[in-house]
Every structure is written in C-alpha cells, then in structure tokens.
Amino acid sequence: MSNSTGLITERYDPKGMRAHAFHLFSCVTLVITGWYMAKQFNMCTVMEVSANAWQLIPYETVRLFHMFAALIFIMAVWIIIPYNLITSGHLLSEIFFIPDAIQLKELFLSLIGKAEYPRFTIVDEETGHYKNKLHPFVKLMVIPENIAIVLIVLSGVIMYNPEYAIWQTTVQPAILAVVGYVSPLFNMSPIGFVRTVHLWAMYWFVVELAMHFGFLGMDPRTWKYFKAIFVNGKEDMDRYTEIIREPHEEKPAKKGRHPLVVLK
Numbered sequence: 664m665s666n667s668t669g670l671i672t673e674r675y676d677p678k679g680m681r682a683h684a685f686h687l688f689s690c691v692t693l694v695i696t697g698w699y700m701a702k703q704f705n706m707c708t709v710m711e712v713s714a715n716a717w718q719l720i721p722y723e724t725v726r727l728f729h730m731f732a733a734l735i736f737i738m739a740v741w742i743i744i745p746y747n748l749i750t751s752g753h754l755l756s757e758i759f760f761i762p763d764a765i766q767l768k769e770l771f772l773s774l775i776g777k778a779e780y781p782r783f784t785i786v787d788e789e790t791g792h793y794k795n796k797l798h799p800f801v802k803l804m805v806i807p808e809n810i811a812i813v814l815i816v817l818s819g820v821i822m823y824n825p826e827y828a829i830w831q832t833t834v835q836p837a838i839l840a841v842v843g844y845v846s847p848l849f850n851m852s853p854i855g856f857v858r859t860v861h862l863w864a865m866y867w868f869v870v871e872l873a874m875h876f877g878f879l880g881m882d883p884r885t886w887k888y889f890k891a892i893f894v895n896g897k898e899d900m901d902r903y904t905e906i907i908r909e910p911h912e913e914k915p916a917k918k919g920r921h922p923l924v925v926l927k
Contacts, residue, residue: 670786670788670899670900670906671897671898671899671900672786672791672793672897672898672900673791673896673897673898674793674796674888674891674892674896674897674898675891675892675896676747676896677896678743678747679747679892679896680892680893680896681743682739682743682744682747683739683744683892683893684893685735685736685738685739685743686736686739686740686744687893688732688735689732689733689735689736689739690736690872692728692729692731692732693729693732693733693736693865694865694869696725696726696728696729696732697729697862697865699720699725700722700725700726700729701862703722703725730823733816733819737816740809740812753792753793756793756794756795756796756797757797757802757805758802758805759799759802759803759805763799763802763803764799766781766783766799767799767800767803769781770799770800770881774881780883780903782903782904782905783795783796783797783798783799783882784796784884784898784900784903784904784905785904785905785906785907786900786904786905786906786907787907787908788906788907788908789908794907798878798879798882800874800875800878801875801878801879804871804874804875807867807871808868808871811864811865811867811868811871812868814860814861814864814867815861815864815865815868818857818858818860818861818864819861821835821838821839821854821857822854822857822858822861839853839854839857840853842856842857882903883903884901884903884904887899887901
C-alpha cells in the first residue's frame with residue numbers, strides 16, 4: 664500500500680537542480696583528477712600499482728580537467744547555490760538551529776528503537792512552500808564542509824601559481840613567507856606544506872561527503888530526495904513528512920491610479 668498523501672510539491676526548481684548537478688559533476692571530477700595527479704607526484708600511496716599505470720594520461724591534461732572542474736565547483740558552491748538560497752526567501756530554514764539538534768537526537772534514538780524516525784520535511788499545504796526540507800545532519804556539516812572548501816581553494820590557487828605580475832612578485836611570496844613559519848614544524852618546505860594541506864583537506868571533504876550520503880541513506884525517503892534533485896524536481900509527500908496549514912493574510916487589492924491626462 665502506498666504511503667503517499669497525494670500532495671506533490673516542487674522541492675527544487677530548474678536552477679537548484681542545475682546547481683546540484685554541477686556540484687556533483689565537479690566534485691567527482693576533482694577527486695578523481697586530484698588523486699591521479701597526487702599519485703603522479705608520489706604523494707598518494709593508497710593503491711600499490713605499477714608507476715607506469717599512472718602515466719596513461721599526461722599530467723598537464725589531467726591538470727586542465729582539474730582546473731576546469733574547480734571553476735565549475737567554485738561557481739556552484741559560492742555563487743549559484745547561495746544565490747538560489749538568498750532569492751528563495753527561505754535562507755534561515757537552511758541553517759542549523761536548536762530544533763535541528765532535537766531532531767538529530769531523535770534520529771539517533773530511533774536507531775535503537777527509543778523514538779520514532781523524525782519528520783525532517785515540513786511543507787505548508789496552502790502555499791506549497793517548505794518550512795524545512797534539509798536533513799539536520801546536512802545543515803550541521805555546512806560549516807566544516809566550507810572550511811575544507813576554503814582550504815582546498817586557497818591552497819589550490821597557491822599551487823596553480825597564476826602568471827600575473829602582482830601575484831608573482833607580491834602575493835605568492837607573502838603567502839609562502841607566512842606558511843614558512845609553520846612548515847618547518849612538519850619538516851616540510853612551504854610549497855610542500857601547501858600541497859599536503861590541499862591533499863588532506865580533500866580527504867576531509869571526501870569523508871564529509873561519505874557521511875552526507877550515509878546519513879541520507881538511512882532516511883526512508885532517500886530515493887525521493889535524489890529523484891527530486893536530479894530527475895524532475897518534484898517530491899511526493901508521505902507519512903515521513905509533516906504537512907501543516909498556516910493562516911495567510913490576503914493582501915489588499917491595489918487601488919487603480921487615475922491618469923494625469925485623459926485624451927478624448
């Protein structure tokens with residue numbers, strides 16, 4: 664028997680779907696090309712294979728794909744997604760607050776049978792707007808995830824080393840001079856320390872992605888989330904969602920303005 668309530672809402676508009684598609688594509692491309700380049704640099708020893716196996720694609724070609732994906736990633740994470748959130752008028756609902764902490768506690772209690780699985784998705788039946796649609800763990804991970812992204816971007820720009828005079832003569836030397844105070848503590852050169860930060864920030868980000876998908880995977884509505892975000896943007900409400908009906912004041916009709924001049 665279907666648990667559907669018959670209410671279908673638009674969870675993501677086309678802009679939101681495109682932003683998440685760009686985000687997913689760029690993430691996967693960055694991780695794959697980043698690991699490949701790290702292996703070629705002998706910085707990553709996760710897989711024990713012949714060194715020749717990592718020379719199938721020239722380093723410069725992989726680097727080009729990596730930089731292209733980085734531009735898409737930065738645009739998606741720091742421009743498109745924030746713009747969509749701000750213009751939607753529901754930015755505060757995407758931030759972790761005390762009610763989200765309570766729901767997260769109920770989630771863990773539900774795993775041991777001490778509570779019912781909480782209803783994260785809350786929709787206003789009258790307007791079709793979401794009062795809340797994000798998993799509380801996803802909200803909680805926004806800050807540490809963006810810290811990792813900032814470290815990845817900053818260290819990536821330093822390694823990219825743009826060929827601009829002001830960068831070559833002023834900015835990069837100043838950054839490496841500051842890093843030079845820390846890198847000797849780890850027995851590394853400044854640029855070596857930057858590469859290591861870039862690599863480990865990427866590991867940090869991958870772990871967060873795994874946790875992101877792991878917690879969403881425990882949600883009984885996981886498939887509906889992915890269908891909405893990547894297929895049609897629509898979401899079918901069921902018993903795991905909370906449907907509310909809040910009173911809404913009708914806006915008074917605007918009075919018509921009389922023209923200053925009437926031509927007869």
